[in-house]
Amino acid sequence: MESVLKGTAFFEDDAFPFFIQRYCIRRGEIIPSHTHDFLEFVYVVQGGAVHDMAQHRYVLNTGDVFVLEPQTYHSYEGSASEETVLYNVLFKKELLQKEFDALLDMPAIIRSFFLAPFLRKQASFVPHFALRPRQRADIEGHLDAIAQEFEERRTGYRLIIKSRWIECLVLLNRFYEDPDRPIGLPPVRDEWIESIVHFVRDHFRQPLTLSQLSASCGMSVSSFTAKFKKATGMSLMDYKQSLQIEHACRLLQTTDAKIIHVAYSSGFQDVSFFNRAFRKHTGLSPRQYRQAHSPNA
Template identity: 35%
Template sequence: MLYPKEKYLESEAFPFAAFPYPTLPERPLTPHTHDFIELVYVADGRGEHLYKGHSFPVSKGDIFVIPPGVEHDYRVIGSAPLKVYNILFVPSFLDAELQALSKVSSFVNFFYVEPFLRQKTDFESHLKLSFLEAKEVQLRLERIIEEFDRKALGYRISIKALLIELLVWLSRCYDERLVQLQFRPDDASIRELCEFLAFHYAEPFHLEDVCQMCGMSKTSFTSKFKQTIGKTFTEYRNEVRIHASLKWLRETDEQIIRVAELVGVGDLSYYNKLFKQFIGMPPREFRKKYRSSP
């Protein structure tokens, strides 16, 4: 399904739109493309972004860009809506400004890279904003949306200025991440470990193994991991495992105990406890609610 700019953007003279959009749990899947750029900020809720045939978790604080012509959609997880802010515009909307900004490498990296596609660190595919950054971005987006809704005198000039300011601010956030990784090699090794876990989450290695992989003592690794990722190694690996199990529950008839084993959780009661903790419902209820059609 193509979402055309004529339907979603204001006009040919001002090809732009901005609005909050709550995706409800009962909303049917509607994979679609569009002929405009979509800047997305996840303000609340939990779900999956279905992008080029792959599924990626999204939650509060994620911000990313979907270029024209790429098929994508969202699936809500849990009973609460997935609340996102959408900024839509065609590339020519900021033609002169984007040409100037393209000389800034961090802007190019954040704005043009296809989100969730490259198998590198999180910073090369999208931005996960900190609590304070998320507050800042939401305020900026609400100012843009208010201008677009009110359409007061000079609103088009104001919107362009606010949008450019937002994009520059996001590029600075991205650039700060790169600087942090460059001068804090421990962070880089931890993020490489997270990339490794994305493919090897079911393997039964222990904390001592990952400490050795990162070249750190147990005390140093535990502290650095929590500081860098915002949760313990065990919490992070459990979250990765539970998310990986969603596909098995949706798309296969495997028994739940077998699904737990496939993602590296050998104890069914522990898997059920983790699943409800991260997803908000038991795995059996999730399978019944989100089971893919044959």
């Protein structure tokens, strides 16, 4: 029977949604299909278990790295000839909320943590990438240190774990951008754009940029701009802003939040700019819109 694993069974508390373990899949062992409500990062220390994920089957190799987003069902079948040792890092995005904007400047982070859910349905999508021996040593060193801190829980261990984990993500982004890294057949560009559109709909309140998202697709800014406009009928910034205004309209209709709070909650950092953008899209000021759409209007 497929099961759903909850973060509450692994995390110490809501303030520190993080868990790490070094796990051994025995020869021939079957780990039944399951999913979870947290992100899972997996690093293959050694071995060749079979991994079934999102209706595709993959053979793992030493040095493979991959990320499983919430609600992705997967299972393992141990190799007949050897044990498979994995590092599993379980966490929620909230752990790195303050660093979120900086992480979104890294193409590999966008691809692995945010675009993967939308790309999995494409036959050309390759979910794992393999680290070179020197890269494996770097990542294993960090994971070993994190696991030790997590087990011993000495003074300041949460700060050390968080800083080490951020360093791991930065290193993985560098490894992913290595021009000599062997890759499989990449998704066609139209598949990337479809995924980016989904991504923007989920993260429109973040300060996304053209250079950031075009890099995550491996496109030039001009090529990305043309394909995005063909897919949506709008430029990236116009599309993002339209989603922000839609969100602001919902807040103005359903809450009594102050205009400044509506602006910030919708991803605007400048209230004057928010007012101009809102009038451009609706023909009304935020205050006029609220008055016209209030229940007593």
